[in-house]
Every structure is written in structure tokens, then in C-alpha cells.
Amino acid sequence: MAWSRQALARARLSRAAKARGGRPTREESERRQLKVMDAATRLFLERGFDATSIEAVAQAAGVSKATLYAHYTDKRGLFAQVLRARIGLSLEPLSQSTETQAGERRGGTDLAERIDAISRHMVDVLRQPEAISLQRILIAKAPDFPELADLAEKEGRLRVIGAVATLLEDYARRGEVTIEDPTLAADLFLAMVTGPYVSMPLLPVEGEEAALEERRQAAVSLFLRAIEPRSPAVSGAAGGRAEPGETASSPGA
Numbered sequence: 001m002a003w004s005r006q007a008l009a010r011a012r013l014s015r016a017a018k019a020r021g022g023r024p025t026r027e028e029s030e031r032r033q034l035k036v037m038d039a040a041t042r043l044f045l046e047r048g049f050d051a052t053s054i055e056a057v058a059q060a061a062g063v064s065k066a067t068l069y070a071h072y073t074d075k076r077g078l079f080a081q082v083l084r085a086r087i088g089l090s091l092e093p094l095s096q097s098t099e100t101q102a103g104e105r106r107g108g109t110d111l112a113e114r115i116d117a118i119s120r121h122m123v124d125v126l127r128q129p130e131a132i133s134l135q136r137i138l139i140a141k142a143p144d145f146p147e148l149a150d151l152a153e154k155e156g157r158l159r160v161i162g163a164v165a166t167l168l169e170d171y172a173r174r175g176e177v178t179i180e181d182p183t184l185a186a187d188l189f190l191a192m193v194t195g196p197y198v199s200m201p202l203l204p205v206e207g208e209e210a211a212l213e214e215r216r217q218a219a220v221s222l223f224l225r226a227i228e229p230r231s232p233a234v235s236g237a238a239g240g241r242a243e244p245g246e247t248a249s250s251p252g253a
Helices: 002-019 026-047 054-061 065-069 075-103 111-126 129-141 146-173 182-199 209-226 232-239
Strands: none
Touching: 026 054, 026 075, 026 129, 054 065, 054 075, 075 129, 075 146, 111 129, 111 146, 111 182, 111 209, 129 146, 146 182, 182 209
16 A cells, blocks of 8 residues: 555656656756756867857767856857856966955965966966967957957956966065065966967967977066065165156255
């Protein structure tokens, strides 16, 4: 009798599920989304934006087009989600760790070590074939879809600049560096380090690794020298530009 009641209960649940159209569970929905994102990322990177269709993504993910359209209105929305996810995977750990370092001075790590580590991470990220493919797509599609370039700017470059600026500001407050505008300093530092990879999104030619590493080290060294603390005498001499009719020795004359 107990078995019969259980069987009837299962049958009622099954009929109810069919009546609802077989709505997937939360876990099933999450698995489908992961499959869609994996398939979309692979196809966009392999084929580019124009040659990738919603139908191809649905087929590669093993879902129906209706399922895909239920979450993404069009191919542009799907690519934006792929872009957001890849930016997060590559740059979010850097932003989080830099923000943490700005508030916690742990283990006696000095700014030079942290700046060097940040530069290495940025170069490693930008040299990945996936990052290069995404950048090529962005360059090609930016005129048609400026919101995608805006997404990469806000969630990628500007977030990293903000994290580095927070770190620099912390050291400036402690008097360990001299920086008037931490955000501008962070922007210039990242531009020096990432310039070759941003301006020409191509895989480095064999044999250039040593030259690229030498350039990275030179950029880090140049930046650290530029923000070294200056003594009051030096700062006064550098910043004491005399106005017309005044002398440097007697500014009030």
C-alpha cells in the first residue's frame, strides 16, 4: 500500500512537471548556461563575431534556440556576456588583490614588488591567445557596437587603473612615494607596461620574448624612479617656478 501511495505521488509530480512544460531545476538551468557560455566563447574565438551564429552556439551547447533566446535577446548580448566573463576571469583577481593590498600592509612587501607583480600579470593576461582574439574582435566591431568597447573599457582597463591608483594612494599617504594624481599615475604606468599588446594585438614573434621582458622591466624601473619621495629642498626647487616680476629667492617681492 505504501509503495502504491509513493508511486501515485511520483506520477502526480510527473504529470505536474509535464503540465508546466518540463521546467528545468535550478541546477539544470545553471548547467545549461555553463554549456552555452563555453560553446559561445569557443566559437567566437575560433570563428570571430560575424561567422558565429546563434544557431551554431545552440547546437554546440546541445540546447534549443528557444532556450538560448530566453536568456539572450541577440548575438550581441551573448557576446557581451562572453566578454564580461572573460574580463572577469583575467582581471578581477588582479583588481581584488590590489584593492586588498592597498588596505593591508602584510609581510613587509614593498611597492616595487607589488608594481612588478602587477605588470607581470597584465603582460601574461594580454599575451594569452584568447585575450588577443577577443581584442581583435573588439577592434573590428567597435564601430558597429560601441557598447562592447565601452564594456571592455569600464570593466577592464578602468577597473584595473582604479585598483592600482588605490594602491599608490596608500603609499603616498605614508610618504613612501610622491604622487599628485594617483589615478593619472596608474593610467600612465599601465600604458607603459601594456602598450605593445594593446596597440598591436598579435602574438609576439619568436625571439622577441627577451626584448619584451626587458621593456617591461624598464617601464617598472622608470615609473618607480618617477614617484620616489623627494626632499623638501628638491621639491621646492622643482616646484618653485617664479612668476613674472618675482624671484625664486623672494617670492613675495
